[in-house]
Amino acid sequence: xxxxxxxxxxxxxxxxxxxxxxxxxxxxxxxxxxxxxxxxxxxxxxxxxxxxxxxxxxxxxxxxxxxxxxxxxxxxxxxxxxxxxxxxxxxxxxxxxxxxxxxxxxxxxxxxxxxxxxxxxxxxxxxxxxxxxxxxxxxxxxxxxxxxxxxxxxxxxxxxxxxxxxxxxxxxxxxxxxxxxxxxxxxxxxxxxxxxxxxxxxxxxxxxxxxxxxxxxxxxxxxxxxxxxxxxxxxxxxxxxx
Amino acid sequence: xxxxxxxxxxxxxxxxxxxxxxxxxxxxxxxxxxxxxxxxxxxxxxxxxxxxxxxxxxxxxxxxxxxxxxxxxxxxxxxxxxxxxxxxxxxxxxxxxxxxxxxxxxxxxxxxxxxxxxxxxxxxx
Numbered sequence: 001x002x003x004x005x006x007x008x009x010x011x012x013x014x015x016x017x018x019x020x021x022x023x024x025x026x027x028x029x030x031x032x033x034x035x036x037x038x039x040x041x042x043x044x045x046x047x048x049x050x051x052x053x054x055x056x057x058x059x060x061x062x063x064x065x066x067x068x069x070x071x072x073x074x075x076x077x078x079x080x081x082x083x084x085x086x087x088x089x090x091x092x093x094x095x096x097x098x099x100x101x102x103x104x105x106x107x108x109x110x111x112x113x114x115x116x117x118x119x120x121x122x123x124x125x126x127x128x129x130x131x132x133x134x135x136x137x138x139x140x141x142x143x144x145x146x147x148x149x150x151x152x153x154x155x156x157x158x159x160x161x162x163x164x165x166x167x168x169x170x171x172x173x174x175x176x177x178x179x180x181x182x183x184x185x186x187x188x189x190x191x192x193x194x195x196x197x198x199x200x201x202x203x204x205x206x207x208x209x210x211x212x213x214x215x216x217x218x219x220x221x222x223x224x225x226x227x228x229x230x231x232x233x234x235x236x237x238x239x240x241x242x
Numbered sequence: 243x244x245x246x247x248x249x250x251x252x253x254x255x256x257x258x259x260x261x262x263x264x265x266x267x268x269x270x271x272x273x274x275x276x277x278x279x280x281x282x283x284x285x286x287x288x289x290x291x292x293x294x295x296x297x298x299x300x301x302x303x304x305x306x307x308x309x310x311x312x313x314x315x316x317x318x319x320x321x322x323x324x325x326x327x328x329x330x331x332x333x334x335x336x337x338x339x340x341x342x343x344x345x346x347x348x349x350x351x352x353x354x355x356x357x358x359x360x361x362x363x364x365x366x367x
Contacts, residue, residue, distance in 0.1 A: 037249075081263075091263065092261070092263055095256060096256075096260045096261060097256060097259035097260050097261070097262060097263055097264055097267070098259075098263045098264055103263070103264050103265065104263030104264060104265070104266060105263075105265060105266075105311070105312060122297055122299075123295060123297070149299065149354055150299075150339075150343050150346075151347065151348075152339075152348065152352065153347070153348045153352075154347075165349050168349060168351035168352055168353065169339075169348060169349075169352045169353075170336075170352070170353045170354070170355060171339070171352075171353070171354040171355070172354075172355050172356075173297065173354060173355070173356040173357075174357075175295050175296075175297060175356050175357055176295060176311075176314070176317065176332055176357040176358075176359070177264065177265050177312065177314055177332070177357075178311060178312075178334070178357055
């Protein structure tokens with residue numbers, strides 16, 4: 001402090017939050033693309049809206065319906081894209097030819113009492129977004145991508161999933177245009193359950209293959225979440241990054 | 243032309259694939275598939291300078307074709323938008339993890355599946 005005592009009032013907070021380099025560049029690229037006619041502001045809004053409405057619910061419903069209806073299960077295993085339409089997901093949207101990064105080839109991987117599937121994209125983070133929503137952060141990490149193909153039992157154990165030796169593991173690496181989701185075995189204790197009840201226990205992690213559906217468990221295992229600096233806001237103003 | 247993407251050459255793919263999807267837009271263009279379900283194949287050791295989607299960990303490995311998946315441009319061409327690119331067949335190939343990894347610690351029945359374009363595979367007898 002200096003020795004004069006009048007108040008300079010220079011401690012006021014800045015009028016705006018500090019903007020990160022990423023945000024500056026995001027705005028620069030987006031505005032240049034719009035200005036050059038590569039895409040329109042309307043295109044950008046529509047893709048954002050598409051990304052906001054996807055989630056794991058349709059995939060969970062697909063699984064529940066396959067558990068109940070053998071005919072639908074046959075369809076799901078033979079033609080994942082057609083089965084997706086039955087649960088309200090048209091893989092051709094939002095562009096009319098699919099999303100440019102998820103393509104239009106879905107395969108449903110059926111678990112049995114002696115076979116368990118788990119999916120990964122070792123090359124990047126390919127994920128069946130139209131029917132399962134956005135991929136979890138850990139799924140995109142070099143750690144998961146490096147280890148799951150080589151030490152699947154150890155990685156699954158870290159997720160709390162210990163598979164006995166009489167269950168074979170099959171890792172599916174989505175390195176080209178196919179996307180995959182897991183159809184787990186219907187757990188005991190769900191006899192006479194309806195489709196809604198069944199869908200509730202099929203979490204995102206079950207559909208990836210790092211968890212099994214369990215009676216009474218309707219959310220993913222809670223893990224530490226790194227907060228975003230400026231999380232995406234839901235229409236109610238509630239942060240979704242929690 | 244702000245806001246008008248109709249003259250952007252890159253949009254051609256969109257136009258062609260509309261209502262069909264991708265890889266369906268390439269169906270019927272690769273001729274007869276060289277491999278069938280059940281065939282034993284080996285992953286070739288092709289040069290992969292600049293780009294590939296064939297993982298290093300399957301190079302030289304022997305596996306079994308479990309699906310003749312679809313026809314598509316190989317990523318090695320598509321990624322560069324090469325003018326002479328031609329669709330080819332893709333296959334889902336199954337590998338035994340205990341043969342893929344030295345000292346694999348799981349069971350002998352653990353497997354891995356991944357998808358490879360025809361150029362990367364050779365028949366194995």
